[in-house]
């Protein structure tokens with residue numbers, strides 16, 4: 218596993234040191250509203266384990282953690298009623314992915330069109 222900073226903001230949320238607006242929780246996963254929502258639905262889904270990147274989670278997470286994560290994403294899209302209108306899942310990963318918080322997280326955007334996927338570099 219790559220270095221994990223246990224002082225990152227999501228680690229503090231997981232320890233209950235910082236409040237969050239929880240949308241869904243299961244044994245291995247927490248989903249809560251983004252502090253700066255970019256769409257009417259903007260929820261962050263995070264594994265509770267200490268994984269910095271998607272690769273760390275994929276490689277070092279257990280099957281139970283993986284399935285709990287997938288189930289949590291579906292629970293969030295159900296709870297937010299975005300299934301019929303559509304939604305976008307995004308994981309910013311590492312430097313080129315512009316990942317700001319070094320605890321792997323999936324953004325769930327919905328409730329309004331999300332626009333083109335990414336702008337072509339000029």
Ligand code: DGP
Pocket residue numbers: 226235237238249250251252253308309315316317318319
């Ligand atoms: P990323 O750029 O993919 O690492 O996204 C980090 C997201 O985390 C960003 O959309 C803002 C959100 N965020 C940062 N600090 C907090 C916080 O303290 N609480 C919540 N709920 N969200 C936060």
